[in-house]
Amino acid sequence: MTRSTKKLLNTILIExxxxxxxxxxxxxxxxxxxxxxxxxxxxxxxxxxxxxxSFHWKNYVDAFNTVPFGRLILNSLLIATMITAGKIFTGxxxxxxxxxxxxxxxxxxxxxxxxxxxxxxxxxMILPLFNLMNKFGWVNTYWAMTIPFMASATNTFxxxxxxxxxxxxxxxxxxxxxxxxxxxxxxxxxxxxxxxxGGATIINFVYAWNMYLWPLIITMEDNMKxxxxxxxMLISAESANNWGIIMAGTMIAVLPTLLxxxxxxxxxxxxxxxxGIKE
Amino acid sequence: xxxxxxxxLLIPTFVIIVLFIYYPAGSALRLSLFKTxxxxxxxxxxxxxxxxxxxxxxxxxxxxxxxxxxxAVSVSITIFLAFIIAYMLTRxxxxxxxxxxxxxxxxxxxxxxxxxxxxxxLNPVVGHxxxxxxxxxxxxxxxxxxxxxxxxxxxxxxxxKMLPFDMIFYIASIQDVSLDIIEASTLDGASTxxxxxxxxxxxxxxxxxxxxIMNMVTTMFSSFAIVDVxxxxxxxxxxxxxxxxxxxxxxTFQKRGPAAAESMIMFAIMLVVTIIYFRxxxxxxxxx
Numbered sequence: 001m002t003r004s005t006k007k008l009l010n011t012i013l014i015e016x017x018x019x020x021x022x023x024x025x026x027x028x029x030x031x032x033x034x035x036x037x038x039x040x041x042x043x044x045x046x047x048x049x050x051x052x053x054s055f056h057w058k059n060y061v062d063a064f065n066t067v068p069f070g071r072l073i074l075n076s077l078l079i080a081t082m083i084t085a086g087k088i089f090t091g092x093x094x095x096x097x098x099x100x101x102x103x104x105x106x107x108x109x110x111x112x113x114x115x116x117x118x119x120x121x122x123x124x125m126i127l128p129l130f131n132l133m134n135k136f137g138w139v140n141t142y143w144a145m146t147i148p149f150m151a152s153a154t155n156t157f158x159x160x161x162x163x164x165x166x167x168x169x170x171x172x173x174x175x176x177x178x179x180x181x182x183x184x185x186x187x188x189x190x191x192x193x194x195x196x197x198g199g200a201t202i203i204n205f206v207y208a209w210n211m212y213l214w215p216l217i218i219t220m221e222d223n224m225k226x227x228x229x230x231x232x233m234l235i236s237a238e239s240a241n242n243w244g245i246i247m248a249g250t251m252i253a254v255l256p257t258l259l260x261x262x263x264x265x266x267x268x269x270x271x272x273x274x275x276g277i278k279e
Numbered sequence: 280x281x282x283x284x285x286x287x288l289l290i291p292t293f294v295i296i297v298l299f300i301y302y303p304a305g306s307a308l309r310l311s312l313f314k315t316x317x318x319x320x321x322x323x324x325x326x327x328x329x330x331x332x333x334x335x336x337x338x339x340x341x342x343x344x345x346x347x348x349x350x351a352v353s354v355s356i357t358i359f360l361a362f363i364i365a366y367m368l369t370r371x372x373x374x375x376x377x378x379x380x381x382x383x384x385x386x387x388x389x390x391x392x393x394x395x396x397x398x399x400x401l402n403p404v405v406g407h408x409x410x411x412x413x414x415x416x417x418x419x420x421x422x423x424x425x426x427x428x429x430x431x432x433x434x435x436x437x438x439x440k441m442l443p444f445d446m447i448f449y450i451a452s453i454q455d456v457s458l459d460i461i462e463a464s465t466l467d468g469a470s471t472x473x474x475x476x477x478x479x480x481x482x483x484x485x486x487x488x489x490x491x492i493m494n495m496v497t498t499m500f501s502s503f504a505i506v507d508v509x510x511x512x513x514x515x516x517x518x519x520x521x522x523x524x525x526x527x528x529x530x531t532f533q534k535r536g537p538a539a540a541e542s543m544i545m546f547a548i549m550l551v552v553t554i555i556y557f558r559x560x561x562x563x564x565x566x567x
Contacts, residue, residue: 014370022382028439029388094288098285101285118496119304120549124307131306212390212504213503228389232395265380268386
């Protein structure tokens with residue numbers, strides 16, 4: 001066999017494997033979409049149907065009627081937006097401090113922040129965090145769902161790394177022009193960081209939108225819950241009977257992040273790799 | 280003025296991490312040394328008795344064992360598959376972009392939704408995957424309510440959800456491996472398999488190490504949503520892992536002392552993992 005035929009065979013083999021695997025991977029989402037459009041008689045047909053016999057949009061209406069999804073979507077949007085904004089705000093400021101200033105205690109502050117990477121408070125420390133929220137009177141409020149998560153080591157490092165790549169001559173000339181540290185930060189540093197802020201925004205948003213354990217325990221009333229919990233509520237309400245309706249609810253919960261991902265895939269992937277690899 | 284600037288800039292971040300991470304961590308430690316009376320009006324110092332009781336509690340020991348198996352199995356499968364698929368995705372075959380989009384999609388899906396999707400797919404009546412298994416292997420099972428299938432079901436959902444993250448990192452690092460090295464090994468007549476496992480896999484070992492750590496964290500903690508949606512720890516506690524047990528003890532059974540002790544144990548595990556990570560990362564598992 002010549003080398004080029006061998007290469008061709010190799011390519012064909014890879015194509016086949018990749019087609020099969022990507023098919024398997026996307027299948028759950030496609031089946032969820034088709035199931036969400038199945039009329040009741042299609043849901044229970046055996047063997048399971050692939051395509052809905054007719055587009056039964058009523059499943060979506062029913063999902064909204066069973067669980068207050070409208071309100072839950074608003075909650076999730078609000079919470080995810082607040083957490084994202086908070087993380088970007090605190091992260092750019094702290095990143096700026098670490099990247100552009102020499103100060104006493106810098107190494108200590110850095111390690112102190114770094115250690116939190118391995119202390120996922122919203123999972124390990126749920127009980128004391130819950131008690132603290134109780135003390136603050138924040139149980140079942142937006143505060144409890146947002147403020148504790150408004151700072152993170154990953155965001156700080158991401159911005160610090162980025163700010164360090166910006167030539168210090170820019171800062172020097174800004175200072176000569178009489179610009180103070182805040183002017184330089186707002187007028188020069190931030191505009192030069194648009195791409196990285198954009199990437200961090202979507203990653204943080206998806207993270208916050210997908211939170212589960214904390215909203216589950218800190219919310220008491222249905223109208224304070226998030227869409228993630230809403231899907232759980234829908235499963236119990238339907239007692240796992242009408243999967244058309246459950247999958248409609250699932251699509252409602254997953255569509256925003258999925259659309260964000262499909263439209264901004266490159267930015268997503270690039271930022272994820274940048275924020276994930278630690279120095 | 281310039282000297283106090285950095286401290287001002289750090290205030291927002293540090294107020295939040297001290298108040299909402301370090302302070303709760305401290306009170307977990309304190310709480311783990313106390314017992315609370317059932318009505319929560321009295322606390323007694325009990326030293327390490329909470330820990331001792333956990334060590335004697337067969338349910339807790341089971342949860343620890345189950346967590347170990349669950350983490351080990353799902354992390355190894357994910358790492359193995361992610362590396363192979365990432366390698367194929369960097370060969371530049373036509374259609375790669377489309378395959379990537381499909382393969383990355385579960386990244387945007389939350390663990391809770393991943394659990395819901397697989398609950399549906401494995402449903403004995405309406406589930407397509409269940410139907411597939413029935414046709415191909417002739418097994419008709421109630422996936423989520425019978426042993427050991429509930430465990431397999433969790434693994435499906437976990438691997439499906441976690442794989443894109445690993446793939447994204449592997450692709451980036453395989454692309455960083457210098458083409459010269461690959462070229463040279465091709466000229467040396469190394470077969471594809473040798474090239475992949477003997478040359479490329481060792482070259483990306485730092486990223487493998489990072490991914491193993493990240494995946495361990497994910498499977499230990501984020502798995503809560505998957506377990507809660509799919510099996511609620513059942514059947515009969517069979518799939519109750521450490522985080523689910525912590526949740527049950529803290530919020531369902533109101534056993535605050537033991538729950539705090541469980542937090543401390545998970546924290547200790549994280550600490551050990553972190554130390555191992557930095558020990559190895561410093562010694563540079565990688566090639567340069």
